[in-house]
Amino acid sequence: MSGVNANSLLSPMPRISSSSSSRSNGCKKLSLFSCGVLASSAAVANPSRSSEERVYEVVLKQAALVRELPKRDGETALDWDKTIQNEGISDGNLLDEAYSRCGEVCAEYAKTFYLGTQLMTPERRRAVWAIYVWCRRTDELVDGPNASHITPKALERWEKRLTDLFEGRAYDMYDAALSDTVSKYPVDIQPFKDMIEGMRLDLRKSRYENFDELYLYCYYVAGTVGLMSVPVMGLAPESKASVESVYNAALALGLANQLTNILRDVGEDARRGRVYLPQDELAQAGLCDDDIFRGKVTEKWRSFMKGQIKRARMFFDEAEKGIGELNEASRWPVWASLMLYKQILDSIEANDYDNFTKRAYVGKAKKLLSLPIAFGKAVVAPQISKMW
Ligand SMILES: CC(C)=CCC/C(C)=C/CC/C(C)=C/CC/C(C)=C/[C@@H]1[C@@H](COP(=O)(O)OP(=O)(O)O)[C@]1(C)CC/C=C(\C)CC/C=C(\C)CCC=C(C)C
Numbered sequence: 575m576s577g578v579n580a581n582s583l584l585s586p587m588p589r590i591s592s593s594s595s596s597r598s599n600g601c602k603k604l605s606l607f608s609c610g611v612l613a614s615s616a617a618v619a620n621p622s623r624s625s626e627e628r629v630y631e632v633v634l635k636q637a638a639l640v641r642e643l644p645k646r647d648g649e650t651a652l653d654w655d656k657t658i659q660n661e662g663i664s665d666g667n668l669l670d671e672a673y674s675r676c677g678e679v680c681a682e683y684a685k686t687f688y689l690g691t692q693l694m695t696p697e698r699r700r701a702v703w704a705i706y707v708w709c710r711r712t713d714e715l716v717d718g719p720n721a722s723h724i725t726p727k728a729l730e731r732w733e734k735r736l737t738d739l740f741e742g743r744a745y746d747m748y749d750a751a752l753s754d755t756v757s758k759y760p761v762d763i764q765p766f767k768d769m770i771e772g773m774r775l776d777l778r779k780s781r782y783e784n785f786d787e788l789y790l791y792c793y794y795v796a797g798t799v800g801l802m803s804v805p806v807m808g809l810a811p812e813s814k815a816s817v818e819s820v821y822n823a824a825l826a827l828g829l830a831n832q833l834t835n836i837l838r839d840v841g842e843d844a845r846r847g848r849v850y851l852p853q854d855e856l857a858q859a860g861l862c863d864d865d866i867f868r869g870k871v872t873e874k875w876r877s878f879m880k881g882q883i884k885r886a887r888m889f890f891d892e893a894e895k896g897i898g899e900l901n902e903a904s905r906w907p908v909w910a911s912l913m914l915y916k917q918i919l920d921s922i923e924a925n926d927y928d929n930f931t932k933r934a935y936v937g938k939a940k941k942l943l944s945l946p947i948a949f950g951k952a953v954v955a956p957q958i959s960k961m962w
């Protein structure tokens with residue numbers, strides 16, 4: 575691929591600011607906090623409104639947007655793929671070129687995921703690429719080579735650029751692709767704004783008092799990706815599940831991925847002065863920041879890590895419940911990404927919980943093996959169960 579690198583993804587940004595999100599009150603239920611993996615601090619830390627409740631409001635809003643979609647002849651509200659197909663995907667050379675550049679970035683940065691998207695319909699595939707590129711560029715702002723120059727002002731400009739592209743004013747080719755995607759699929763701007771909020775958080779915060787705080791961070795930087803992806807991946811027309819439950823599963827996959835990322839990168843983050851672990855749970859385990867900076871694997875550390883891994887796995891389990899509700903052609907990349915990420919947790923265990931000096935990874939052979947297994951879960955198993 576021709577010259578895609580972190581710098582070239584980030585072209586200059588226009589000025590002006592825009593406001594960030596506001597959320598209203600009033601939600602119900604909760605899931606993984608209350609399941610008692612670790613005595614979670616959510617209710618204690620914020621008795622009035624936990625992060626999980628706040629995020630659940632966003633989930634409800636996203637689900638409502640989908641449910642409110644106008645129905646056209648022969649379509650259900652959940653089957654918007656036909657509409658896109660009827661409108662055709664060739665919108666002129668420039669747009670095709672914009673999408674194919676997104677595909678190149680995706681192929682360069684996320685090879686396995688790119689492969690996974692090959693089973694999706696061409697229009698969904700290119701829409702997922704466009705979302706991927708926007709997320710990657712947003713992440714690069716605080717994680718990439720120019721991260722030390724990124725200020726809140728720069729993030730304001732990035733957000734202004736986001737609102738522009740949602741209104742049809744694209745700044746460059748990658749934005750043009752996303753602008754087209756959000757005009758065709760019922761994708762809401764809120765998760766995108768929230769991801770930028772996560773980048774703001776990264777600029778000003780390097781410690782998390784409890785899981786409630788960490789949950790919100792994980793939602794901002796990764797749960798949002800799940801919410802952005804569902805409208806593009808589409809729901810199975812035959813699905814009987816509620817739209818909320820599918821969004822919840824998507825959210826859970828983003829959270830699980832991010833929690834896994836955090837556990838994999840403990841040593842690397844500590845070297846940057848960052849600890850993305852709940853401080854109260856560290857204290858309960860008899861640990862503190864200094865233990866992390868020292869980086870010695872002790873019994874206390876192993877036991878702490880076991881709890882954290884258990885929680886991440888519970889989020890993966892929650893996510894698995896929703897994959898079968900997605901449009902059939904979208905299930906494979908999701909299963910593949912879930913299986914690959916989940917195996918990072920196995921690898922941390924195999925490293926005897928040394929995530930200070932060893933980077934947990936999934937080897938090529940295991941990666942390759944995961945693809946047909948994911949295919950089996952996504953495509954073959956549902957066909958078999960239809961036959962019975
Ligand atoms: C089909 C599919 C998997 C679609 C998602 C594609 C997509 C839009 C991905 C964007 C990912 C991205 C670049 C996010 C930016 C923030 C970020 C980097 C988050 C971390 C990802 C891992 O990246 P990496 O290992 O490279 O991390 P480093 O920056 O290098 O440290 C994350 C951990 C989060 C990624 C989150 C997802 C892929 C969410 C997936 C959820 C769904 C696709 C919903 C599935 C639906 C159901 C019903 C389960």
Ligand SMILES: [Mn+2]
Nearest residue numbers: 713714717718
């Ligand atoms: Mn990153």
